[in-house]
Amino acid sequence: MATRFVNIDRETPMLLPPDMKDWVAKDDLVRFIVDAVETCDVRLARVNARGSGDRQYPPSMMLSLLIYCYGQGLFSSRAIERATYSHVSVRYLCANEHPDHDTIATFRRENASLLESCFVAVLQLARELKAFHRLGTVSVDGTKLGARASRRSNRRRNELEQELAELQTQIQELLQQAEAADREETRAPGEALAKELQDKEQRQALLREAKAQLQARQEACRRQRQEQARGEDPEDPSAPSCRVRGATSAEKTAQTMEEPPAKKDAQRCINLVEPESRLMRDAHGVYLQGYNAQLVVEAGAESRSQLIVGVHLSQDGNDRRALGETLAKVPEALRAEITHVVADTGYDNTDLIYAVEKKWAVTVLCPPQSATAPEPPTTYRLKKVQQRRRQSAQEMRERLEQPENQRLYARRAAASEPVFGVLKNVLGFRRFRLFGLAKAKIELLLLATAYNLRRLAQQAALAPS
Structure with a gap:
């Protein structure tokens, strides 16, 4: 008997449009997420109510897209955009539409209220599915x-002061060069100097703001240490009551053990790129x-x-x-x-x-x-x-x-x-x-929602029919 193979034909066009429901299995997570998001109130989504510009993607589709991709370990907006082309379940979710990464990132960044509402709706769905009573x-x-x-963007106070002094010197030199360029009436070099001077001044303003934030943070830490010493700080529940006054010098040394260098850096430095971290x-x-x-x-x-x-x-x-x-x-x-x-x-x-x-x-x-x-x-x-x-x-x-x-x-x-x-x-x-x-909180909420829906889908698949 001759060997037979399945015919793989990529050239003949489909005579009838395909049904996208046939693309994914009946127990695929994407089906569960699409149905779950339908129970969410998407009226809190930020949309262009005027109707101007290009047509918008429905908030329910964008929300489902983010939740499903986070539930599959896709977190980058560019990776999610690529998945709308390469991932069969994502193509089914988007109905073969392809929102670009900027649209995805903007929707994720601007819809904190929608994500909070969806998180609560998923917990209500869990109760209806009897995940818990x-x-x-x-x-x-x-x-x-x-x-x-x-971590490389962290700076200590002395490093900030040193860089500020260097920037001030560089700004003075640029101002002198700009004055010389004005006297010589050389237009092109003058424009280049103006752009460089603007960059230096912006950097200087950033460093000054970081220094002020670091000083405020260190002052708060100083007050907290004073409260701990008086036994008034609620963060330190047992420190004064567990310390023994009148102890020997060796015991006192053990009680006031030197903090590790990295812990000192955590209190004495600030991140220039993300100061809140x-x-x-x-x-x-x-x-x-x-x-x-x-x-x-x-x-x-x-x-x-x-x-x-x-x-x-x-x-x-x-x-x-x-x-x-x-x-x-x-x-x-x-x-x-x-x-x-x-x-x-x-x-x-x-x-x-x-x-x-x-x-x-x-x-x-x-x-x-x-x-x-x-x-x-x-x-x-x-x-x-x-x-x-x-x-x-x-x-x-x-x-x-x-x-x-x-x-x-x-x-x-x-x-x-x-x-x-x-x-x-x-x-x-x-x-x-x-x-x-604030934006990191949005992402954590989105991750928790994706996890809960994964968990509910798993329990629904294991539940006896």
Whole structure:
């Protein structure tokens, strides 16, 4: 019998138009996302209501395009544009249209309100799909994500002053050259000098603004250290109460251990390209230029949906002040259902935990930084705020010893850590593509929405029909 092959004919045109639904499988993620976005209210999208200019792409299509591509690990607007030509599922989503990268980037940058609304709509859809009934227990955790700017753009105060002095000298020389060119009436060199002088002056203004911001930041750090020394800083929940006055010189040396150089740089430098970003250390001890991304993840023992129900982006290098701000990002209707909040030791802040429990009537489970209660001092008497913090830390230890709370806290790592694993290792999102804190928040919200829809699609595929 002769060998037979399938006939591959790329020359004969199709006699009938193809049905685009045949391009993708029935269980493809793109179908689920298109249907889910249809439930979102896109009236918040920024569009050209006058109708002038070229025809606009529908907001629902642009929103679906961004969510699907983020769910597939495509974050660059140029990569998304290429996918509209090369990716079959994206071509189906766009109905064979091809928005350019500038249109994609502009839509992403200008529609923060639409993305917030869509994030809430996806959580409502999750409830309708019975991904969870009531939130109950949530896990709060954070991770460091790189900013768009590089560490090489950081400058210390002395470096800023040195560069400003050099620029001032260069500007004076250019002004002298410009005066000489005016006297000689040489038009072309004069125009070149004017352009160079303008660039130098713009750079000078940028450095002066950066220096002012750095001085303000250092002054805030100085006041914070003074408050810590007096025991008045809520970010430092146990520092004064755990330090021992009257200790030996060796103990004092250990208590005031020199900070690592990179940590000093984080407090003493500013990034010229993205001043809102910070130099901070990740979980592996590596310093990066970025932000502290906080997530609230559903951690119920029954549903185990692992959906992200709240996102917050912080500039702090640690999590001590992030608990209240992060929980505030959970939609109000869902926040009222929270009964327990589990967090790791990095959130240990007795004053803030007390305020959160009082404000939202929740129970926070967060191990104190000190596993055992410190010995009471014998050479001095603690202040009232120190006594209260020690008492609160001891109450937290006793709370975590209860079997029911131990069972709830055991869900913390299993709920939040896999989410970060998917975002950073599966999707490959380790740094933001947009400049500035406000725009980075938009991108984090978009990433969380894409993750939730991926998760819902997986659960829908595994659910018995």
